[in-house]
Structure formats: structure tokens, C-alpha cells
Amino acid sequence: MTDDEQKPMDLPALGDERPYVRAVARFWSRVCANPGRVVRGLIWVCGLLVVLDFMFLLPGVDKHAHFVWENGIGFYGAYGFVSCSLIFLISKHLVRPAVKRDEERHE
Amino acid sequence: MNSLPLPPGLILIVGALLIPFLRGWAKSAYVVILPAIGFLNVICLTSSFAAGAEEEVLRWTFQFLDFELVFGRIDKFSLLFGHIFSLLAVAAFIFILHTRDNLEYVSGMVYAGSALGVVFAGDLVSLFVFWEMLTLCAVGCALSRRTSEARGAAFRYLVFHVAGGVVLMAGIIVHIVQTGSAEVAEMDLGSPGAWLIFLGFGVNCAWPLLHTWLPDAYSKAGIGGVVFMATFTTKTAVYTLARTFPGEEKLVWIGVAMVVLPLFWAMIENDLRKTLSYCLINQVGFMVVGVGIGSDLALNGTGAHAYCHILYKALLFMAIGAVMYRTGKSKATDLGGLYRSMPLTCLLCCIGAAASSFPFFGSFVAKSMIVSAAAESHHTAAWLALLFGAAGVFHLVGLKIPYFAFFSRDSGIRVKEAPTNMLIAMGLIAVLCFTIALPVVNFPWAGYRYLYGMLPFELEQAYEPYTFAHINAQLLLLAFAALAFVLSLLAGRYPAEVRAENLDVDFLYRRGGRVILDFLDRWLNAINAVTRRAVIDGGIARISRLCAAGPTWFAALAMRSVWEVQRLDAETIASKEAALYRRAEEGAVPIGVSAMLAAVMMAVALML
Numbered sequence: 001m002t003d004d005e006q007k008p009m010d011l012p013a014l015g016d017e018r019p020y021v022r023a024v025a026r027f028w029s030r031v032c033a034n035p036g037r038v039v040r041g042l043i044w045v046c047g048l049l050v051v052l053d054f055m056f057l058l059p060g061v062d063k064h065a066h067f068v069w070e071n072g073i074g075f076y077g078a079y080g081f082v083s084c085s086l087i088f089l090i091s092k093h094l095v096r097p098a099v100k101r102d103e104e105r106h107e
Numbered sequence: 108m109n110s111l112p113l114p115p116g117l118i119l120i121v122g123a124l125l126i127p128f129l130r131g132w133a134k135s136a137y138v139v140i141l142p143a144i145g146f147l148n149v150i151c152l153t154s155s156f157a158a159g160a161e162e163e164v165l166r167w168t169f170q171f172l173d174f175e176l177v178f179g180r181i182d183k184f185s186l187l188f189g190h191i192f193s194l195l196a197v198a199a200f201i202f203i204l205h206t207r208d209n210l211e212y213v214s215g216m217v218y219a220g221s222a223l224g225v226v227f228a229g230d231l232v233s234l235f236v237f238w239e240m241l242t243l244c245a246v247g248c249a250l251s252r253r254t255s256e257a258r259g260a261a262f263r264y265l266v267f268h269v270a271g272g273v274v275l276m277a278g279i280i281v282h283i284v285q286t287g288s289a290e291v292a293e294m295d296l297g298s299p300g301a302w303l304i305f306l307g308f309g310v311n312c313a314w315p316l317l318h319t320w321l322p323d324a325y326s327k328a329g330i331g332g333v334v335f336m337a338t339f340t341t342k343t344a345v346y347t348l349a350r351t352f353p354g355e356e357k358l359v360w361i362g363v364a365m366v367v368l369p370l371f372w373a374m375i376e377n378d379l380r381k382t383l384s385y386c387l388i389n390q391v392g393f394m395v396v397g398v399g400i401g402s403d404l405a406l407n408g409t410g411a412h413a414y415c416h417i418l419y420k421a422l423l424f425m426a427i428g429a430v431m432y433r434t435g436k437s438k439a440t441d442l443g444g445l446y447r448s449m450p451l452t453c454l455l456c457c458i459g460a461a462a463s464s465f466p467f468f469g470s471f472v473a474k475s476m477i478v479s480a481a482a483e484s485h486h487t488a489a490w491l492a493l494l495f496g497a498a499g500v501f502h503l504v505g506l507k508i509p510y511f512a513f514f515s516r517d518s519g520i521r522v523k524e525a526p527t528n529m530l531i532a533m534g535l536i537a538v539l540c541f542t543i544a545l546p547v548v549n550f551p552w553a554g555y556r557y558l559y560g561m562l563p564f565e566l567e568q569a570y571e572p573y574t575f576a577h578i579n580a581q582l583l584l585l586a587f588a589a590l591a592f593v594l595s596l597l598a599g600r601y602p603a604e605v606r607a608e609n610l611d612v613d614f615l616y617r618r619g620g621r622v623i624l625d626f627l628d629r630w631l632n633a634i635n636a637v638t639r640r641a642v643i644d645g646g647i648a649r650i651s652r653l654c655a656a657g658p659t660w661f662a663a664l665a666m667r668s669v670w671e672v673q674r675l676d677a678e679t680i681a682s683k684e685a686a687l688y689r690r691a692e693e694g695a696v697p698i699g700v701s702a703m704l705a706a707v708m709m710a711v712a713l714m715l
Contacts, residue, residue, distance in 0.1 A: 016524050025450035032446065032514060039593055046586045052579050063576040066482035067490070076580040077587035080498040084591035087499050091374035092602040099610040100375070 050074045112152040114167045114178045115189055115227055116237065118145045119196070119220030126216065127209045135204050138212050142196035142219060149189045149223075156181050165229055174289050177229025184410060184563040188226045188346050191414045192219060194539075195338050195421055202425050202532035203331030214247025215335045222339035226346055230289045231279045231304075234347070238275065241311075242268040245340055248332025249324050260327040263613075267310060267320040275307025294351050305352060312344035312395065313388050315364040319613035322372075322384035326437070330428035333380065334421050337387055342413050345394045349409055354401025362399055363489050365392025366496035372611065373503045377438045377604050379427050379512055383420070386504045389496050390416050390463075390474075396493060397477040400484050403564035408476025410562050415462070415469030415543065422459035422536040423508060426452055429525035429533070430512055436520075439604040444517030452525045453513040455533040460505040462540035464497055466581055472544045472555040472572040475581070479570070498588040505585070506592045511604060546573045659691035662704045 016022070031038065053073050056063050065071050072078075122141045129137050156164060166179030196219035203211055221244060224237030242265065249261035281300030283289050294301040313321045321341070325333050352358060365388050373385035390412070397409030429452045430445060431437045446453040462468040474497065481490040524530070542553040550557065555572060595601040663684050670680045690697070 021451055021524055024454050025447065028446040028450050028453060028513075039597070042586065042589055042593060045582075046590050049579060049583045049586055053583065056576065061575075063580075064574070066479075067487065070580075074583065076494075077583035079494055079587075080584035081587040081591045083495045083498040084502045084588045085595070087370050087374055087502065088591075088595055088600070088602055091371045092600075095371045096375045096602065096609070099372075099614075100605075100607045101610055103606045103608050 046077065050077060053077075112148045112155060114224075115145060115149055115152065115193065116178070116220040116222075116224030118148055119216050119223065120240075123213050123216035123220065126212045134207055134212075138200045138216065139197065139204065141216065142193060142200055145219070145223070146190075146193040146197055149186065149193045152181060153186050153190065156186060168229075171232070174230060174232050176233045178224070178233060179227050180229030180291065181227065182563065183561065184346075184349070185226050187410050187414060187561045187563065188342065189223055190561065191417050192222050192226065192339065192342075195219075195334075195417055195536075198421065198532045198535050199331065199334045199338070201535070202334060202428070202529055204528040205526050206331060208251060208329075210247055211251040211329055211331055214244045214251065215331065218244035218248065218335045218339055222343050225343045229291055231283065231291055232289050234291055235272075235276060235279055238311075238343075239272050241340060241343065242272060245324070245336050248335050249328040251329035251332045252327060253329075254327070257327045257329070260324045264320050264324040267317075271307050271310025271317075274303050274310070278303025278305075278307055291347075291350055293353065296352075296355065296357070305355075308344050308347050308351070309361070311340055312348060313341055313365070313391060314361050314395075315368060316612055318365075318369075318388055319611045319616075321388060322376075322381045322611065323613065325384040325387070325424075326378050326381040330432055333428065334424050337383075337420050337424050338417050341387065341391045342417060345391060345398065345409065345413055348395065349398045349406060353398055353406060355399055358395050358399030359486060359489050360399075362392045362395030362397075363492040365389065365395055366492050367392075370496065370499040370503065372609060374507075375602050375609055377440055377606060379439055379442070379508055380424070380431075380437050382503060382508060383423055383427065386500050387420055389500050390420070392496065393474055393477050393493060396481065396486075396489055400477075400480050400486065400489075402480050402484060403566055404476055404483065404570060405480035407559075407562040407564050407566065407570070408473060408478075408480055411473035411476060411558055412470065414558065414561075415473040415540070418469055418536050418540050418543070419459045419462035422462070422533055422540060423456065423504065425529065425533050425536070426456035426459060427508070427512060429529045432529070433522040433525060434520050438606070439511035439515070440606050442512050442518055442520070443515035444513070445520060445522075446513045447517075448520065448522045449513070449524050451530055452533070453509065455530070455537050456509050456513065458537040458540060459533075460509050462537075462544075463504045464501045464581065464585060465505075466573075466578050467541070467544055467546070469540045469544050471581060472558065475572055475577065476570055494584070498584050501585050502588045502592055506589060510592075658704060659688055661707070662691070663687055665703060665707055 050073065055061055056071070057073075063070055069075055119142060122144075126134065126138065163180065163182040165177050166181060167177070169176045169178070196215070199215060199219075200212075203215070206212075217240060221237045221240035225234055225241065228234035228237060245268070246261045246265050249257055249264055251257075278300050279289070282294070282298070282304060283300075285298055285300055294304065296302055296305060310317050325336055328336055348358065369385035369388040369392075373382045373389070376382045376385065394409045394412055394416075397405040397412065399405075427437060430442065430449065433449065434442065434445070436442055458468075462470060464470050464474065478490065478493045478497070481493055525533075543555065543558050545554045547554040548556045559570070592601070666687060667680060667684065670683060675683070
């Protein structure tokens with residue numbers, strides 16, 4: 001058992017004895033007890049989807065692309081990654097310094 | 108049932124008047140049963156419309172002055188919006204069942220009725236009346252939070268929307284005078300009236316620079332009130348734009364700006380309801396692009412996306428509302444770790460987040476129609492912007508909201524799970540988010556074919572969302588967006604949630620307004636002071652003195668000539684003159700002098 005595969009933590013005092021509430025709480029508890037597994041799972045999913053994208057190179061399997069760049073392997077993945085990275089980089093380094101004001105004394 | 112269908116908005120608006128007179132369980136039952144009857148009414152309307160062969164039916168028409176008011180313009184487009192508005196009203200009232208707040212109940216009920224009124228209005232006059240009712244009800248929903256912040260936001264909302272309403276009214280008047288028709292029909296931007304109507308709709312649609320009322324009011328409104336606000340205002344604006352300006356190219360670029368710009372503010376916003384509000388503008392941007400493209404596929408996509416977006420955005424606002432109800436907090440810096448205390452709310456929030464774009468959920472079968480339409484119509488830049496927006500909104504709505512509200516660090520807050528009525532409302536919408544996108548055919552009341560069957564246009568080639576290529580592309584986009592989120596968090600590069608107020612373009616209005624006020628104060632008040640000195644203190648005083656002393660002065664001048672002819676000495680003339688002034692003051696001038704003065708004045712007048 002690695003560090004990030006800890007035993008699910010005991011549920012806190014929910015004060016809610018409904019079995020379905022406790023079942024869902026246990027599920028979340030297990031998920032959150034192993035964040036490393038979630039990250040590794042996500043990386044595996046990304047890899048699998050890129051591999052699946054190679055299938056469109058096979059004859060007879062068509063992407064029905066409107067633009068030529070859609071046919072590039074992993075185009076949508078790269079676009080999603082770059083888009084999100086751009087959003088948080090621009091927000092953090094350009095927008096926030098320009099618009100951030102003190103919460104109590106903003107104009 | 109035989110008396111149905113009735114005008115869809117009427118049931119809710121008239122029915123709302125009874126709410127304040129009910130108490131206890133009767134009030135609770137009434138506010139759920141009434142919108143349920145409203146929904147049943149729309150279903151009956153749909154059935155009776157489907158039974159006929161016409162493309163459009165006009166019902167409930169009345170003559171008012173020179174106008175024919177149409178309260179029932181029934182076709183597939185109006186029925187689609189009527190269906191989702193009335194359905195959402197049922198869920199929203201279940202959500203606020205515990206409050207028994209007359210202001211929230213009446214505002215919400217009339218709000219839903221007014222939105223249905225706009226959707227089914229066939230003429231601009233009745234549309235305008237329902238449009239303004241939307242504004243008043245939204246103010247009621249904002250005020251229902253009963254905080255000073257909410258009052259301020261409600262006032263700003265009112266100012267914005269009354270200004271927009273005045274512009275719309277001016278546009279409608281000019282349009283009717285120019286064309287002689289009050290029909291809600293397609294227009295082009297060739298006349299001032301059409302431009303004003305376009306702009307009036309744009310205020311409610313939260314176009315860039317006109318959008319600040321939305322995050323301001325939605326983040327400060329009541330927990331239930333915001334569900335009504337997020338559902339009705341912007342979607343009725345999208346609907347009216349689709350009715351009046353389909354294919355207007357300017358809308359494509361307005362929509363692109365709506366899709367891209369709010370994401371940067373949503374990213375740094377600490378208040379989760381504000382983050383949701385910016386993401387709402389982003390998604391309305393998709394619909395505006397769809398209207399701008401104007402093809403059958405794009406307009407179908409707009410309708411379908413409005414339907415699905417109403418569902419999942421309401422679910423997300425409800426989930427954050429439930430968190431607020433239990434914790435009193437909505438800021439990311441104050442929350443975290445709530446999956447322990449509110450596991451079901453967390454699950455329902457995650458379903459709402461997934462419904463924003465994941466395959467097998469609502470938006471996947473809807474939003475993609477608009478993206479495809481942009482590609483088919485060769486709007487390459489718009490297509491790239493929509494893809495950017497789709498990835499960004501998943502990053503924010505799909506990951507940021509659930510992560511900071513329910514996971515993230517443990518805030519130490521331990522509360523009860525949301526009340527049962529809230530869970531039922533959220534559960535109902537979560538089920539709908541899922542069932543509306545199921546890849547099943549010929550399944551009653553479910554499946555994407557059921558949704559597509561409600562869309563306004565028959566396509567030559569049916570749109571098919573569940574292809575291997577589309578699913579893989581969408582999953583790639585989302586998975587790598589999630590990877591960017593996770594890696595930035597792990598690397599400590601993700602913008603930290605900090606307690607701060609982020610300025611929006613309303614800063615320009617407020618700062619600009621102050622500059623204008625200072626300018627007016629300095630220059631106009633200076634002109635005012637100079638004018639006062641010159642006219643009131645100077646000119647008018649002189650005129651007043653002249654009017655008072657003038658006749659005596661003229662009389663003395665005339666009499667002096669007479670006295671000089673009589674060869675009176677200077678001392679006598681001076682004493683007579685003094686006596687004349689004294690008598691004039693006392694009002695005791697001799698009749699002869701008055702008569703002579705009158706004769707002189709008449710002679711002067713005749714000469715002139």
C-alpha cells in the first residue's frame with residue numbers, strides 16, 4: 001500500500017443515518033483517500049484516447065472532419081490542454097493583477 | 108382537462124396572486140401544483156398543436172387600440188422553450204419549498220409566467236409588457252435574500268433593465284410607426300427601430316459591456332431566486348433574438364466575445380456563484396453564435412442547448428445554493444471538504460458539472476450542433492472560439508466548482524446534508540440531464556431523439572451526435588482539459604483562490620459616471636452661478652427697480668419740462684419733484700399727472 005492508497009478515512013459525524021447517504025459518503029471518502037490513483041487514472045484515460053485517435057488512420061474509419069487540422073492525432077486533446085492552460089495563465093498573470101481589488105474596500 | 112390548454116403564462120401569473128393568502132402545507136402544495144398544472148397545460152398545447160397540420164397557430168388574440176395582441180403564437184420553437192420553462196418552474200419550486208417566503212414565491216411564479224408570456228407572445232406590445240414583468244420579478248428574486256448587498260444588486264439590476272426596457276420600447280414604437288406591424292417577426296438591421304430592439308434584447312442577453320448586472324445580481328440573489336433568474340432572463344432574450352434576428356452576422360461575433368472573455372473572470376473569481384454566472388454568459392454566447400449563424404442546424408442547436416443548459420445550470424446553482432443554505436458561505440476560500448457532510452449534494456453537483464459537456468449528458472447532444480453549424484458555415488474563427496469555450500467551461504464548471512466546493516482542503520465545516528426537498532429537486536433535474544441525452548430511440552419521454560423531436564426545424568440530414576469520432580473528440584478535449592487542471596494544481600501553478608473583489612467593466616460605468624458627475628458639477632454649476640449673478644442678482648433686480656421707479660421717473664421728466672415752461676425756480680422744481688416721488692411711493696399721484704403720463708405713453712406707442 002503506497003502513501004496515496006491509504007485506508008479510507010472514517011466518516012465524520014454526519015448525523016445522517018440514511019443508508020444511501022452513508023453509501024455515497026463512503027464512495028467519496030474512498031475516492032478522496034486515493035488522489036494519486038485518480039491522477040494516474042486520468043493519465044491512462046488520456047493515453048487511451050490518444051491511442052483510439054490512431055484508429056482514424058485505418059482505412060474506412062472517417063472523422064468526418066470539417067477542417068484539415070481535425071485529422072491530426074490528438075488534435076482535440078492538445079487544443080483542450082492548451083486552451084485551459086491559456087485560460088489560467090492569462091487569468092493569473094494578466095487579468096488578476098489588473099482587476100483585483102481589496103474585498104472590503106473596493107471601489 | 109377539457110378546459111386545458113389555457114394561455115401558458117396566465118395560469119402562473121393569475122395563480123400567483125393567491126399565494127400570500129395561503130398558509131402552511133396548503134401554501135407548499137399550491138406552489139408545486141400550480142407550475143405542475145402549467146407544465147401539463149404546455150403538454151396539452153403540444154398535443155393539440157401536433158394534432159394539426161399547420162406550422163404555426165395563433166391563439167388567444169385580442170384587439171387592443173390599433174393592435175392585435177397575440178398571447179398564443181404556437182409553433183415548435185415556442186413549445187420547446189415553453190416546455191423547459193414550465194418544467195424547470197416545477198423543480199425550482201420544489202427546491203424552495205421549505206422557505207414559505209411570499210416574496211420569493213410570488214416573484215418566482217410571476218417570473219415563470221412572464222417568461223412563458225414572452226415565449227408565446229405573437230406581437231411586440233404584449234411581448235414588451237411581459238418583458239418588463241420579467242425585470243420586476245427578477246428584482247423580487249434578488250431582494251428575497253434580504254441583505255444590503257442584495258438590495259444594492261437589485262437596484263443596479265433594475266437600473267440596467269429599465270434602461271434596456273426603455274431602449275426596447277423606443278425601438279418597438281419606431282418599428283411599428285415605420286412598418287405598421289407589431290408582429291414578432293424577422294427583422295434586419297436596416298432601420299433605427301430594429302437597431303433599438305436589437306440592443307434592448309442584448310441587455311437581457313448579457314452582451315459584452317452590457318453584462319455586468321448578471322454576475323452582480325446572480326451572486327447576491329436569494330438561494331432559490333437565482334435559479335429563476337438563471338433560467339428565464341437570458342434564455343428569453345436568446346429566444347427573442349432567434350425569432351427576430353436569425354442569421355444576423357454581428358451576433359456571431361458578439362457571441363464569440365461572450366464565449367471567450369467571461370472565462371478569464373470566472374477563473375479568478377472566488378465566489379462560486381459568480382464563477383457560475385460568468386460561465387452562464389459563456390454558454391449563452393454559444394446560443395448567440397447559433398442565432399447569428401442562423402442555419403436550421405444552428406437554430407436547432409440553439410434551442411437544444413438552451414433546453415439542456417437550463418437544466419444543468421439550474422442544478423449547479425441549486426447545489427451551490429444548498430451549500431449556502433447549510434453553511435452560509437459561497438466562496439471557495441471558505442469552503443472545501445464538504446463531500447463528507449453533503450455527499451448527495453456533491454454527487455448531484457458532479458452530475459450537473461458532467462452535464463455541461465460530457466457524452467451521455469445533455470449538452471453533449473446539444474452544444475455540438477452549434478459547433479458543427481459553425482464549421483459547416485465556414486466560420487473558422489468562431490469554431491475555434493467555441494472549442495476554446497467548451498474546454499474552458501468544462502475546466503471551470505466541471506472541475507473548479509465541484510473541486511473547491513466539495514473537495515480541495517478540508518475547511519472543517521460539518522453540516523447536515525441538504526433538506527429533502529432540495530435533494531428531490533436536484534435529483535429530478537439530474538435525472539433529466541441524463542435521460543434527455545440517452546442514445547436510445549423510440550423511448551417515451553427520454554433520449555436525445557425525444558429532444559430532437561421537439562426542435563423547430565426538420566433537417567435534410569439528421570444530426571447524429573453519437574458517432575465514434577464525435578465521442579472520441581469530445582472525450583479528448585475534456586480529458587486533456589482535466590489534465591491541465593490537475594497538473595497545474597499539482598505544480599502549484601493554478602491561480603490561488605484569494606479573498607478579493609475583481610473589477611469588471613462596471614468599473615468603467617462607475618468611474619466614468621463619477622468623472623461625468625464631476626465635470627457637470629464643475630462646469631454646469633459654474634455656468635449656473637454666473638447666470639445667477641448676471642440674471643437673477645443683476646438683470647432681474649434692475650428690471651424690477653426700473654418697473655417700480657420707471658413711471659415716476661418718466662413723469663418727473665415730463666413734469667420738469669412743464670415746470671420749466673412755467674419759469675419756476677430750481678428750488679421749487681426740486682421740492683415739486685420730491686413731492687411727486689413721495690406721492691408715487693404712496694400711490695397718490697394727481698389724476699392730471701397720471702392722465703398726461705398715459706397720453707405720453709400712448710403717443711410713444713403710436714410712434715413705435
